[in-house]
Amino acid sequence: MNLPELTTWIDGAAEPSELADDTWLHDPNTGAQLAPSRSSSTAQVDRAIAAAHAAHVDGEWLRLGVAGRAPFLLALADRLDELAAEIAELDALNSGVPISVTRLFAGSNGDTIRSAVARAVALGDHTVLAAEQGGVQLHRVPWGATALIMPWNAPSAMAVKKLAYALVSGAPAVMKPSPASPWSALLIAxxxxxxxxxxxVVNLVLGGAAVGNQLVSDPRIRAISMTGSTPTGRAIAAAAGPNLTRLRLELGSNNAAIVLQDADLSAAAASIVSGAMKLSGQWCEAPRRVIAPRELVDPLVEALVTAMSALRIGSSLDEQTELGPVAFEGRKLELEHQREALRAAGGVVIEVGAAPADGWFFAPTLVVGDTIDLDLEIFGPMLTVQPADSVTHAIDLANAGHVGLAGYVFGQDESTARAVGIQLDAGEIKINGTSVLDLCADSAQSFFGSSGIGGHGDADVLDFFSGKRIIGTDKPGLPL
Incomplete structure (x- = not known):
């Protein structure tokens, strides 16, 4: 596999990046070193921001209008279609997500751009508003240079969506991929x-927290779209706050799945395990905590173990793998720490199946206990199971702690399941299913609680990158 050179991109040109403190990118399947990590220098980050800011001030990209920007983006969509196989391999190697899944993501990147273009073209550059005097227009104007900070679990998909909606809105961008998963973003740049x-219009910097802090604290950056952990999101909000920078932060959540008394336990367990183990358990909206009537916990745990036992665990590059390794060693160590903390608090730990000894594999794990209390999101192939003494108790448990993104309810009476689901503090509630995909084309969800700022859904994402500016002749003869 050809590994892209870890370069910085400024003004459409690649530049060498510095070595990053003797750290390495590893193969999560084996633990083998693949390439030394690299970071953009302080000067390079400053120049990348300056380039994006200058492009905004110059206005060439904005003056093209949506119709003029569309051909560039549609050409990029076609090019990403051609690169899909290479991107899928790189993403599987960077994230530990099975290649059967990264191939789906990579294969849809072009259509993500086409969808963004179609939505922006339909909206247009401005709208004529009804006014007695006529001629009042509402324009959508990008805030300015925009920072796009990507996670490591779906590297190309997140990079493409953020970049497509920023660019079609007219906003020049500085991309910063996760230092754990930089390669597909480099191909996009x-x-x-x-x-x-x-x-x-498109710039890319490499590095960790120091580079990220320099990027988001710069007053020339006027909007930030970031997907990642809640601690990182809080750090970004603190750094960007003095500049009143616009923020869209999609963060973590220990999403609850409530199993009701009338649920089909076998079907519910299969769906919960499928959702929890997608992307090697590294999916921000995955079910993390299962809450069920006390008398159903034992049979439900048995059904969950059965579903977990059927998973094919192996290399993320193996076509047959259903559960790969986690992305990097630190992720595995954090999961181990969380597992042992839950065990120490009285949880019963059930490890299902044997994970390969090499690499960053974490065996599918259940933790069963009355008290599940974790400060941070579980982000890997581990599920907790907790008993509830009533539906009200289940809802209270589901809404406690680090929540806000998603929730799930399982029950054969859908009206009852919906009545429970609407009470969950989350932006998206699914009944009897755990798919990654949105419920419908016009789906939208806000990030509740500590799960972030803003929301997603294509209309929300497009709206984030632009402000609204109204212009027209004032109405004559007004009393004030």
Whole structure:
């Protein structure tokens, strides 16, 4: 496999990046070193921000209008279709997510861009508003240079969606992929340069927290779209706060799955395990905590173990793998720490199946206990199971702690399940299912609680990157 050179991209040109403190990118399947990590220098980050800011001030990209920007983006969509196989391999290697899944993500990147373009074209650059005097227009204007900070669990999918909606809105961008998963973002940046995007419109910097802090605290960055952990989100909000920078932060959540008394336990367990183990358990909206009537806990645990036992565990590059390793050693160590903390608090730990000894594998795990109390999101193939003494108790448990993104309810009486689901503090509630995909084309959800700021759904994402500016002749003869 050809591993892209870890370069910084400024004004459409690649530059060498510095070595990053003797750290390495590893193969999560074996633990083998693949390439030394690299970071953009302080000067490079400053120049990348300056390039994006200058592109905004110059206004060439904005003046093209949606119709003029669309051909660039559609050409990028076509190019990403051509790169899909390479991107899928790199993402599987960077994230530990099975290649059967990264291939689906990589294969849809082009359509993500096409969808963003279609939505923006339909909306247009401005709207004429009803007014007695006529001629009143509402324009959508990008805030300015925008920072796009990507997670490591779905590297190309997140990079493409953020970049597509920023660019179609007219906002020049500085991308920062996770230091654990930089490769597919580099291919995307290179593709924009090959296709002749104007200078400064797409820039990319590499690095960890220090680079991220420099990026988000710079007053020339006027909007930040970030997907990642809640601690990182809080740090970004603190750094960007003095500049009143616009924020869209999709963070973590220990999403609850409530199993009701009338649920089909076998079907519920199969769906919960499927959702919890997707992306090697590294999916922000995955079910993390299962809450069930006390008398159903034992048979439900048995059904969950059965479903987990059927998973094919193996290399993320193996076509047959259903559960790969987690992305990096620190992720595995954090899961082990959480498991032992739950055990120490009285939880019964059930490890299902044997994970390979090499690499960053974590065996599918259940933790059963009356008290489940974790400060941070469980982000890997581990589920907790907790008894409830009533439906009200189950809802209270589901809404406690680090929540806000998603929730799940299982029961054969759908009206009852919906009545329970609408009481969950989360932006998306699914009944009797745990798919990654949105419920419908016009789906939208806000990030509740500590799960973030803003929301998602394509209309929300497009709206984030622009402010609204109204212009028109004032109405004559008004009393005030």
């Amino acid at each position: 290179a593709a924009t340069a090959e296709l002749g995007f104007p200078a400064g």
